[in-house]
Amino acid sequence: MPKVTFPHMGESWRAFKMLLNDLGNEVIVPEKPNKRTLDFGVRYSPEFACLPLKILMGSYMEACLNGAEIIVTSGGSGPCRAGLYGQVHKKILNAVGQDIDVIVFESPRAHPIDFLRNIKKLNPGRLSYLSVYDCVTRSWEKLKYLDRVEKLTHSLRPIELEKGNTSKIYQKVIKWLDDAHSLEEIKRAGKAALEELLLIPRDLGRNVVKIGIVGEIFVLLEPSCNLDVEETLGHLGVEVHRSIFLTDWTRDNSNRTTQETLTALEAAKPYLPTPIGGHGQETVGHTVLYANKGYDGVIQLAPFTCIPEIVAKTVLNGVSKIHNIPVLTFFLDEQTGKAGMVTRLEAFVDLVNRKRTNDNYDLKLGMAT
Amino acid sequence: MAYLGIDVGSVSTNLVVLGKNREIYAALYIRTQGKPLEAILSGLNEIYALIPDELEILGVGTTGSGRYLAGVMVGADVIKNEITAHAVAASLYVPDVQTIVEIGGQDSKIIIMRNAVVTDFAMNSVCAAGTGSFLDQQASRLGIPISEFGKIALSSTTPVRVAGRCTVFAESDMIHKQQMGHKLSDIVNGLCEALVRNYLNNVGKGKEILPPVVFQGGVAANAGIKAAFEKELDLPVIIPEYYNVMGAIGAAQLAREETDKTGLTGFKGFKITGLQYRTTSFDCSGCPNNCEIVEIYEEKKVIGRWGARCQKWDII
Numbered sequence: 001m002p003k004v005t006f007p008h009m010g011e012s013w014r015a016f017k018m019l020l021n022d023l024g025n026e027v028i029v030p031e032k033p034n035k036r037t038l039d040f041g042v043r044y045s046p047e048f049a050c051l052p053l054k055i056l057m058g059s060y061m062e063a064c065l066n067g068a069e070i071i072v073t074s075g076g077s078g079p080c081r082a083g084l085y086g087q088v089h090k091k092i093l094n095a096v097g098q099d100i101d102v103i104v105f106e107s108p109r110a111h112p113i114d115f116l117r118n119i120k121k122l123n124p125g126r127l128s129y130l131s132v133y134d135c136v137t138r139s140w141e142k143l144k145y146l147d148r149v150e151k152l153t154h155s156l157r158p159i160e161l162e163k164g165n166t167s168k169i170y171q172k173v174i175k176w177l178d179d180a181h182s183l184e185e186i187k188r189a190g191k192a193a194l195e196e197l198l199l200i201p202r203d204l205g206r207n208v209v210k211i212g213i214v215g216e217i218f219v220l221l222e223p224s225c226n227l228d229v230e231e232t233l234g235h236l237g238v239e240v241h242r243s244i245f246l247t248d249w250t251r252d253n254s255n256r257t258t259q260e261t262l263t264a265l266e267a268a269k270p271y272l273p274t275p276i277g278g279h280g281q282e283t284v285g286h287t288v289l290y291a292n293k294g295y296d297g298v299i300q301l302a303p304f305t306c307i308p309e310i311v312a313k314t315v316l317n318g319v320s321k322i323h324n325i326p327v328l329t330f331f332l333d334e335q336t337g338k339a340g341m342v343t344r345l346e347a348f349v350d351l352v353n354r355k356r357t358n359d360n361y362d363l364k365l366g367m368a369t
Numbered sequence: 370m371a372y373l374g375i376d377v378g379s380v381s382t383n384l385v386v387l388g389k390n391r392e393i394y395a396a397l398y399i400r401t402q403g404k405p406l407e408a409i410l411s412g413l414n415e416i417y418a419l420i421p422d423e424l425e426i427l428g429v430g431t432t433g434s435g436r437y438l439a440g441v442m443v444g445a446d447v448i449k450n451e452i453t454a455h456a457v458a459a460s461l462y463v464p465d466v467q468t469i470v471e472i473g474g475q476d477s478k479i480i481i482m483r484n485a486v487v488t489d490f491a492m493n494s495v496c497a498a499g500t501g502s503f504l505d506q507q508a509s510r511l512g513i514p515i516s517e518f519g520k521i522a523l524s525s526t527t528p529v530r531v532a533g534r535c536t537v538f539a540e541s542d543m544i545h546k547q548q549m550g551h552k553l554s555d556i557v558n559g560l561c562e563a564l565v566r567n568y569l570n571n572v573g574k575g576k577e578i579l580p581p582v583v584f585q586g587g588v589a590a591n592a593g594i595k596a597a598f599e600k601e602l603d604l605p606v607i608i609p610e611y612y613n614v615m616g617a618i619g620a621a622q623l624a625r626e627e628t629d630k631t632g633l634t635g636f637k638g639f640k641i642t643g644l645q646y647r648t649t650s651f652d653c654s655g656c657p658n659n660c661e662i663v664e665i666y667e668e669k670k671v672i673g674r675w676g677a678r679c680q681k682w683d684i685i
Contacts, residue, residue, distance in 0.1 A: 034657035164680045228678070317575045326489065338678075339434055344492060347452035351487045 001026040002124055005063035006072045007056055008033060009221040011146050012246050014178045019139035020072070023132065024125025028068040030059045033224040037062060038334060044092055050303035051332055052218035053085055055225055060089055064098040072122065074253075075106040080277030080308055082218075107253040138183050140247075145177055145190030147245045152197050154241065157234025158208045161201040167231060169197055206237065209352050212290035213242045214283040215301035216309055219332050220244050226301050227338050229330070229345070233299075236349045241295070243286040244279070264289055271315050280308030284315050291323035296352040298325055299345075304333035326352055371420070372428045372628075373636070374621025375409065375443065376454065376614065377401065377435030380474025380501055381587060382408035383614040384416045386424070387621035391461055395419035396614045398587075405435040406665075409442060410642050417639040429636045430454075430624030432616050434475075438665065441673040442646065444635035447620070447627040454619030456480050456487045459583045461622060462609045467579040470598065470606070471615070472568070472588035474501040479573045491572050501587045503536045507543070507560060511553065515591075518557060522593025525558035533563030561593035565601050583607045585615040644668055655681060 004020050006013070008030035017027045031037065033055050041058030060071055071090075076083030086104035093100050103122065108115035123132060149170070157166045173193035180189035211233060219225045220242060230240050243264070251258050264285030272284045287298045300316065302309030313329050320327040328348045330341060371394055376383040382401045386394040395416050401408045430447040431439040432454040440448040451471075459469045460482065469480040477500050481489040493500070508515040529551045532542040539560065546556050569578075582604055588594055589612040598606050611618060628634050650663045662682050665673045674682045 031657060035659060036657050164683060167680065340492075343434070343450045343452070346450040347487070347490060350450070350453045351490070354486050355488070 002122075003028050003067050003069045004072060004122065005030055005060065005066075005068040005070070007218075008059055009218065009246060010223060011150065011174055012143060012221070014174065015139045015143040015146060016072075018142060018181065019135055020122065022135040022138075023123050023127060025070075025122060028063045028066050031062050033059060033222060035336070038336070042334060044096060048305060050082075050305050051225060051334070052082060052216070052303055053088070054334075055218075055222070056085065057089060057092065060093060060100070061098070064093065064100055069100060070122075071100060071102045073102065073104055075104045076278075079275075082278065109254060138181075138186060141183060141186050141190075142177060142180070143250075144247050145186060145193070146174065147247045148190065149174060149177070149193050149197065151245070152194060154230060154234065155239050156197060156200055156202065157231070158237045158239050159202045159204065159206050161203055163235060165200050166197070166234070169200055173197060207353075208237060208239050209296040209349065209356065210239045210241065210294075211349075211352070212286060212295045212298045213240055213301065214279075214286045214290075214298055215243075216279055216303055216306055217244050217249060219301045219303055221246060226330070226332055227336070227341050229299065229301065229341070232338075232342065232345060233349070236345060238349055241290070243282065243290075267292075271319055272312070276308050276311050278306065278308030280312040283309060283312040284319060287316055287319050287325065287327060288323060291319075291325040295325065296356055297348065298327045299348070300327060300329040302329065302331050304331045306331075326355065370425050370427050372430070372621040372625045373416075373426050373443075374454075374617035374619065374624065375412070375429070375431045375433075375439045375445075376451070376616035376620060377405050377409060377431065377433040377439045378451075378473055378475075378616070379434055381613070382412050382433075382435070383617040384412045385611070385614050385617035385621050386416060386420050386426075387618055387625070389625075393611060393618075394421070394424060396611055396617070398613050401435075405438055406442075406646055406648065409435075409439050410646065413443070413639055414642045417642070426634070426636055426638075428621075428624035428628035428634045430620035430622075430627070432620040432623075437673065437675065441665065442637075442667070443641065444637040445624070446631070446634050446636070447623045449620060449623050451476075451616055452478060452480060452487070452490050452492075454616045454623060455585065456482060456619070457622050458615040458619035459585065459609070460485050461618065463581050463583050463607055466581050466583050468576075468582045470568075470573075470582060470584045471586040472500060472584075472594070473586040476500060477568055477572050477586075477588075479568075479576055479578075481576055481578075489576060491574070491576065493572050503539075504560075504564075504588065504591065507540070510540075511557070513553075513557070519561075519590070519592030519594070521554050522558040522561045522591075523596060525552070525554040527555055528562055529555045529559035531556065531559040531563040533565075533567035539563060558593060558597075561591070561597040562601070565594060565597040569601060578602060578604070580604050581607055583609060585609060585612040587613050589613070641667075650676070653677065653681065655679075 002025050004025040005028040006016050020027045037058035040061040041054035045054045045057045073086045086102045090102040103118050153166050153170045160166045173196050176189040176193055180186040233240050248258050252261050264282050267288040268281045268285030272281050290298050316327050371386045371388045374385045382399050384397040397412055397416050399412055428446045429443050431445045432449050432451050436448050455471050459466045471478045476493055478492040508518050529546050532538045584606045589608045595606055645668055648665045653660045653662050658678050660677045663675045664671050
């Protein structure tokens with residue numbers, strides 16, 4: 001059986017593990033990115049590359065040491081260098097003596113034949129297309145529940161009575177999903193997980209601010225890359241809404257673009273009419289949408305040196321003023337010290353709290369004088 | 370009746386006892402020197418000697434990068450970030466302040482206020498160019514006391530252009546200018562202007578700087594930097610009397626607001642300076658992160674833990 005690994009993005013590995021396993025591969029589950037991952041990543045990557053390249057580099061290296069032979073990853077569309085990362089990783093890993101192959105899934109809409117060929121490579125059990133379809137359906141269901149459960153934690157964390165309860169229960173219930181295999185089981189486990197989370201004692205009267213999170217997909221989806229910003233904000237009494245979930249992104253790139261993304265791109269148009277790669281346009285668009293929906297603030301997460309996000313950040317200056325919504329940007333790199341981020345987050349939450357209580361206050365006031 | 374504010378920063382630890390009518394009973398500025406614990410204890414001792422015996426402390430607040438440490442030691446009523454603390458302090462003295470420039474030892478920040486509310490802020494992110502530590506270092510390299518730095522800058526007649534983008538470039542640029550034979554005062558002044566340029570381009574980028582502008586933090590003592598700000602902004606820059614302890618003043622004021630609401634304080638009293646505090650650390654081997662956990666002990670009891678990336682060690 002071929003030994004297969006893939007990128008670690010939040011909790012999504014639970015679904016991918018099941019899929020690749022069912023297709024007859026031995027899965028080397030990627031480790032949650034940690035200090036060692038970062039050490040490997042920094043050692044084997046070009047210095048100027050962004051954090052996602054380095055983290056993935058380290059992750060793959062760890063998987064190689066655990067015996068992985070094939071890496072499955074996704075490609076990219078538009079002018080962002082992340083689209084090349086699959087090949088870059090392969091070249092580097094081969095150069096340092098790791099005999100490894102990389103299978104890159106591009107958008108099936110744009111490259112259908114390529115897509116089927118890749119599936120074939122990962123189907124050593126020679127399952128029929130119908131069985132493959134069944135496997136994909138089940139793992140897709142699991143992925144959807146993983147996203148739904150995570151979304152629920154975002155709204156529970158700021159109102160939990162006992163700090164840390166949500167995170168604890170969350171860790172418990174996603175294991176249920178992990179153990180579920182048939183479609184029936186997955187649905188049952190998913191529902192049970194949601195119900196269990198809703199049993200957490202809550203303080204419904206609490207004043208909760210709402211903050212939207214925008215930015216580059218990888219640092220958004222992998223908490224160990226963003227210093228657990230969502231959990232930290234939750235504990236500061238903030239309900240976070242993340243603009244990207246893996247299921248939405250997959251839909252955007254497979255069947256048809258989701259309504260949400262279409263609206264975001266539409267909303268970005270007056271400020272950033274052309275695709276600039278990565279999630280630059282989405283970052284701008286979602287910020288506008290969050291403002292329209294009455295969110296109190298937006299946090300942008302970007303890997304250091306990420307061009308699309310740098311462009312978006314500059315555009316956001318104006319968007320923030322015009323739509324009267326505070327925006328805070330974090331550039332993420334190798335730094336693992338959290339103190340600086342916590343200080344800025346606390347101050348930002350203070351700011352949006354005071355802005356909210358001060359009705360007559362208007363960001364645009366400053367411009368008029 | 371008064372409130373105690375403690376600001377534990379990278380370079381200095383500041384303590385202030387603030388009265389109900391904004392009067393300052395005592396203010397202390399001591400060097401942290403990498404030992405926040407000792408600095409807090411000796412600061413408490415010193416300030417206790419400075420205030421009247423019968424003065425009652427109604428509340429205590431902490432801020433700065435060591436705010437959690439200080440908070441658990443003294444039993445703080447409020448533990449707040451530096452940005453909020455500085456904003457609160459500046460509006461105590463200049464109620465209609467619209468821009469706050471704060472430059473400390475390791476960080477520099479800009480706080481934009483409108484109608485007495487913080488509407489925007491920025492801190493230096495990946496670069497420490499233009500902070501107090503760099504000025505300290507350059508002053509000692511040039512062989513001039515940091516206290517004279519500003520005066521020397523002001524005596525310059527023809528400022529020399531020094532690169533301000535990065536401290537390493539700034540330093541090599543200054544050495545070059547020295548070798549060329551430029552006057553010391555001109556180079557020092559050039560450095561002040563470079564730092565201000567860097568600050569406005571980096572920290573102050575995209576911010577609308579409106580008067581009144583308040584300049585605080587340790588670097589505000591430097592008349593050369595103040596002059597460079599006034600020249601570059603074409604606005605008068607106000608330096609409050611207690612410019613170097615504004616964070617502590619803000620913390621004290623926040624403690625007042627908090628205890629006005631709750632009616633009681635958690636302050637353990639100045640007697641804690643007689644207790645034994647010590648910190649220990651160990652590596653947690655629960656996962657590959659190998660977090661280095663720091664524990665603080667009061668006598669034999671653990672009163673706080675830091676450094677974990679999960680909640681495993683949160684419960685004391």
